[in-house]
Amino acid sequence: MKLNTTGLFLALSVTSALTSQAIAANRVNLDEGAERSQLISISELVEQHQFETTASVKLNNDISKTKLQQMYKGIPVYGESLVSTASALRSAESFSGDLITGIEQDLADVMPSISENESVSILAQHWNHDLIKVSQPERNLVIWLDEKDTAHLAWQVSYVVYAKDPSRPYAFIDAKSGAILDTWDAIAFAQGTGPGGNAKTGRYHFGTDYPAFDVKEVNGTCSLDSANVETLDMKHQQAGGSIHSFNCYENTSREVNGAYSPLNDAHAFGQVVFKMYKDWYQTAPLTQKLRLRVHYGNSYENAFWDGRQMTFGDGATRFYPLVSLDVVAHEVSHGFTQQNSNLEYKNQSGGMNEAFSDISAAAAVYYHTSSFNWKIGDQIFKGSGSMRYMDTPSRDGKSIDHAKDYRQGLNVHYSSGVYNRSFYLLANTQGWDIRKAFDVFVLANQMYWTPRSTYDQGAVGVVKAAVDLGYCVDDIVYAFNKVGVNAGALTGQGCKDIPTDRPPLAAFDASVSGKQVTVTDRSSDDKGIVGHQWSFGDGAMSTQPNTAHTYNAAGSYTVTLTVTDTTGQTNSSSQSITIVDNGNCTTPLWDAGTIYLKGDKVSQAGKNYEAKWWTQGEDPTQTGTWGVWRDLGACQ
The missing domain is CATH 3.10.450.40 (Nuclear Transport Factor 2; Chain: A,)
Known part of the structure; x- marks a missing residue:
């Protein structure tokens, strides 16, 4: 592609990539305000690197955003892209994101040896x-x-x-x-007329209670097929299936597990989801036609996105058929995420992936009914209760409300609670609603999130989306701060009627080395921070802005920073850290998120271990005699 670069210069830290002897590519941040050491023009940057346009969005303020996938010798660099900004009033472009340089240091060629x-x-x-x-x-x-x-x-x-x-x-x-x-x-779980609903929602009718749904008619036979949605009857099989057809125009097939016509529900609600994305964002949720597969297997109590289509089970003892509007929107939006940010379905990015689908579910119900009760799956949940609660995720007994409760390996449905609650808080902020809050999450997914985004990185992306749309940045920063996620500083950008004396915003970075934690203050306030109070979770305290603390024993601790501004207002932020007593070991400490291959050695709890084969996430101290880790004995 050709980028318009007239008159624009960026400072790029490329010297290290050209002179370093270490075998590793170099990551250069192009965001405004990032530290850089050498000035080169955008035209030089274009000559040195290759990009491919993957998405474009035109905003209401005559600004265009383009997502640029970085390429190397015609091959995409996974998870690495830039966002360019251009307006009709100027020819120059600005860029946001990370540029990867020096790939040639790691790869002598790009010819695969494995087919x-x-x-x-x-x-x-x-x-x-x-x-x-x-x-x-x-x-x-x-x-x-x-x-x-x-x-x-x-x-x-x-x-x-x-x-x-x-x-x-x-x-x-x-x-x-x-x-x-x-x-x-x-795998990501979770105009005809006719009946819909179940024993919990009550029976309703498409064509009277709700609008009729689009179908295809040929010689008096209608099928659940339309320009944008097709619905297949799996007939309780795990493969195959065909588009359901019936005598026009009333489909009454077929009652299952307390539901009156899951086929009608799925088809109608699939069209609602498509129309929401099209009406609000002028885009289809997927690049292909929505394919919904209903009546999957026998008594299957789940729904999933498999990378190409959405599939829904009929439920059993816990659920009615899983074809409510929020569940349909949830699964369709897994496809939207895959085809935009492609958030990996694990770690914090997996929690964001699940949360975006829940957020989309809230938006779809709001689009359809102008209200939402902040419960996911309550209409298909037999008895009282719900699958998830966005206002207080921990109500289900497993999900987390705050980032300090996140731990490596936490199920993505439970780690989604952090973003679910932040969305709830934002949508209920004065001047916001579900539609407006969804705007910034959609644009962040389209432009700023990357496959491995963390909670903090994703929140910064939502802030960037707010800047693009002219929405109040501070409201987003506060909403994320309340769930322990750092979205950046308070800037007042896009905000109206800013209070003359806002409370401070507490934020900090924490790094652990051995038994020592080092904390660095990142708090902000409109008039300045005058007081810091650190609590390290073991009784130790400090009032220094930046400090370090050494623990006496291994364990999990909550570090809390409380800051005070010039008018006495306070705000707190907490993070969970884990201290491991590794004795005299010099071998690298085992890490749950690292992949280990046969022969790799690690240490844990004062002992050395060697991997017998590929592994990730299995604690060496819990592996047992027949597990993946060979016990090499105590560290000397």
Whole structure:
């Protein structure tokens, strides 16, 4: 592509990439205000690097945003993109995001030694799947960066296995060695007329209580097919299925598990979701036609997105058929996320992925009924209760309300609580509603989130979206602050009637080394911070802005910072940290998020361990005799 670069210069820190002897690419942040050391023009940048346009959005203020996927020798650099900004009033562009330089230091060539079919076999063998049961295999060659930003030529591989418990393994496989670099299960759970609803909602009728839904008519036979949505009857099978047809125009098929016509519900609500995205954002939720598969399996109590289509079970003892509007919107929006930010379905990004689908569910119900009760799945939940509660996620007994409660490996449905609650808080802020709050999350998903975004990085993306739309940044910063997520400083940008004396905003960074935690204040206030009070969770306190503390014992601790401004107003922020007593070990400490290959050595709780084969997330102290880790004895 050709970028318009007239008269614009950016300072880029490229010297280290050109002179460093270390084998690792270099990450250069192009955001306004980032630290840089060398000035080069955008035209030089374009000559040195390759980009491909993946999305464009034109905002109401005559500003255009374009998402640029970074490429290297024609191969996409996974998860790395820039956002360019241009207006009709000026020819220059500004850029936001990270640029990866120096990839050539890591990759001598981009010719794979492992074929794309071999990559599927490697993944199937790892997950113990029979190749004959593999459906929809997808293989793409990418440049994949590890935690140290070392570049690998890799196959991005996924497939689907349809079974009683469907699975969608997803992996990055080194295209030179065949080693699995990362892997996880990416399956994302969760005008005709006729009846709909269930025993809990009551029976309603499409065509009278709700608008009729679009169908295709041929010679008096109607089918659940329209320009944007098609609905298949799986007839309780796990494969196959066909578009449901009936004598025009009333479809009464068919009552299942207390529901009057799950086929009608799914088809009608799929059209509602499509219309919401089209009416509000002038975009379709998916690049392809929405395909909804109903009556999957026998007594299947779930719904899922498999990378191409949405599938809904009939429920059993816990759920009615899972075809309520919020559930349909949830699954469709997993597809929207995959085709935009592609948030990885694990870690904090997985929680964001799940939360965006819940947020979309709230938006769809609001679009359809002009109200929402902040419960997900309550209309299909047998008895009292709900699947999730966005106002107080912890009400379900498993989800978290605050980032300090996040831990590595937490189920993404439970870690979604942090963003769900932040959205609830934002939508209920004066001057906001569900539609307006959804605006910034949609644009962040389209432009600013990347596959590995953390809570903090995602929140910064929402703030950038607010700036683009002219919405109040401070409201977003406060909403995220209340759930322990740092979205940046209070700037007042886009805000009207700003109070003359706002409360401070507490924020800090924490890093752990051995038994010591180092904390750095990132708080902000319109008039200035005059007091700091640190609590380290073991009784120790400090009043220094930046300090360090050494713990006496291993364990989990909550670090809390309370700041005071010049008028005596206070605000607090907390983070959870884990201190591990590793004795005299010099071998690197085991990390739950790191992938280990055969022969890799780690230490944990004063002992050394060696991996027998590929592993991620299995604690060496819990592995047992037949587990993946070989006990090498105490550290000397």
